[in-house]
Amino acid sequence: MAKRITQKTFDDVVCENMQEFDMSAEEALQEAEQQFLAQGIDLSNIVKDISSHTGEGTTHPVVAAVQNLSGVLDSGDIDPTTVKAALAQIKTECDIDLPHRCLAGSNKAYPVLFKLCQKLSSDKELLKCCVDALSSLLNGQPDLVDQTGIEYFTNLLKDSEESEELCEALVRMIRLTCVMHEKNRQAYVEQNLISVLISVLTAHQKSAGIVKEVCFALRVLTFDDDPRVPFGKAHEHAKMIVAEANALKVILETCNGFTGDVAVLGELFATLSKLAVRNEFCQEIADRGGLQLLMTTLTENMHHQGLAKHSIGLMRTIAGNDNVKAAIVNAGGVELIVGAMGTHQAQPQICENGCAALGTLALRLPPHCAKIVKCGGHEVIIQGMKIHKDVSAVQKQACMALRNLVARTREYCDPILELGAEGLINLAYQQHKDCTDEAKSALRDLGCKVDLIERWKGERGEISQ
Structure with missing residues (x-):
């Protein structure tokens, strides 16, 4: 792990370069940066701001902003205009980048802002400004x-x-x-x-x-x-x-109020996907009208990339329940998934979610496999592998989907192999280490040549005492 230095150490070297070697502020800063990088120092937490070295002293604006607010607190005179200006300055500086936030954090910005929050509990407007400043400070610094x-x-x-x-x-x-x-x-x-x-x-x-x-x-x-x-x-x-917290009920009720807002609906679907971690939760989403809402939404917003991604992602998740899986296929889910994958071929996340959803729907269910092949599901899977050769997640899900399509329906091997599946799977096997097992399984069930390692032969032996 690379070593780090403090902002003061970096600034001292910049000042030394300016004073002893008569460098300009820009030259001194570049020289200091090169010196520390050559020593293997991680400068990701360091503010490299020329303006801090062009005048007397080396007080950074973000430090000055914190000191200014601290002075207001110490004075006891919480003037709204002054406080709002100080908070805006801190927020602006912290929003620049992580080094500015780190510098503010190391100069006691959090305790100052926290103390101010406590003092402003009755002033909602100023309190909101203080919370906004805290958000900017704490972004990437949750340890504070x-x-x-x-x-x-x-x-x-x-x-x-x-x-x-x-x-x-x-x-x-x-x-x-x-x-x-x-x-x-x-x-x-x-x-x-x-x-x-x-x-x-x-x-x-x-x-x-x-x-x-x-x-x-x-x-x-x-x-x-x-x-x-x-x-x-x-x-x-x-x-x-x-x-x-009965969250599924509340979230699905909320969905009904945003059927025309694809951005909000996408967030709601993404949240449902994260919460459907048990079989009964998947069933509850379907029982509360979530599946029908999902189908209607995807049908009406097929060309919206973000919503298509989240819709297929949610379908992929709740398909883990066998009853819901059947309901998805009966409701035309396969056609919608294949259509979305074809519409958004260039989007790796849609391709990944689509392959995963089709693979889940096909698992151990020959009638579902027949429906997927009839709808051209195997074709969009292969096309996704061709387009996203460098995306490991796509290759992995595609291999699993192809394997599930032929595991119990060998008649689909030839149509899939005719599309060039063997070469694509071998390429995924060679390029992506986390695709090894999935690629081998797909090659095996497609009837292709694959090197399988016999890890244990089951031979009996003496038990050593």
Whole structure:
């Protein structure tokens, strides 16, 4: 892991280059950057701003902004105009990039903003500005939040349910503190955040902004993206969201209010996909009208790339339930999936989701395989492999789909091989290590030559004492 230095160390070297070697600010900064990179130093947290070295001193604007707000707090004179200007400055600086946020964080920006939040609890307008500044600061820096902050922000969201703008800002900020941070996610869940989020969604089902933010926040609670934690609670959180907060009912009711808004509907479908982690949850989505809504939406918005991706993704997920799988095929789901894959051939995510959905529908069900082949499903799968040769996820799902199509219906081997499947599968096997098992299975069931390793022969032997 590459070493890092502080902003002060970097700035001191820049100043030294300017003073001792008579370099311009630009030359001094470039020289300092090259020196540290040559030493293997990671400068991703360092602000490399020439303007900070063109005047007296080396105070960065983001540091000055934090110091300015801290001074306002210390004075006790919370003038709205002054505070709003200081918050806007911090937000602007933090929005530049992660190094600016890191610099602000290392100069006590979080405790200053948190203290201000507590002081502004009765002023919703200023509080919203403070939360926006916190969102900018905490984006990519979830470690700055402590347990006290988690408890406070959860309660603040609960108490601010009537204020639409503040609710949206708080949900966004909380969501950012959970990205790639399993400890924060679990701490928020322990503070009953799930119920609070569903309550906010119920209260503001007609607000597109809040609906999208709550959906995103719920999905983040089901992420397993923290490399520091070997085992997270993504699955448990998804079950809690559905079982304890009745989320599927609320989300599907919300869907009915946004049938004409493809952006919001896409977020809702993406969230349902993350929550359908159990067989009964898939069935519940179908029973509550989710399947019919899905079919109607995809039919009416076939050419909308984002909604097509999320629609097929949700279909792929709920098809894990055998009853729902049959319902999808009977309702014309195969035709819709094949149509979307043909319409959006250049989009790898649609191709991946489409291959996965067709593979799931085909699994152990010859009548479904017949329907897929009749609709040209094998052709769009092969076409996807040709177009997205470098996309591992597409190749993997395509191999699985082809294998499922012929595993119990060998009569489809020849039509698939005539399209060049063998060469494409071998190419995927050679180029993508995570496709190895899927590619071998597809080649085996298609009747092609494949090198299978016999890992264990089942020979008896003496048991050593």
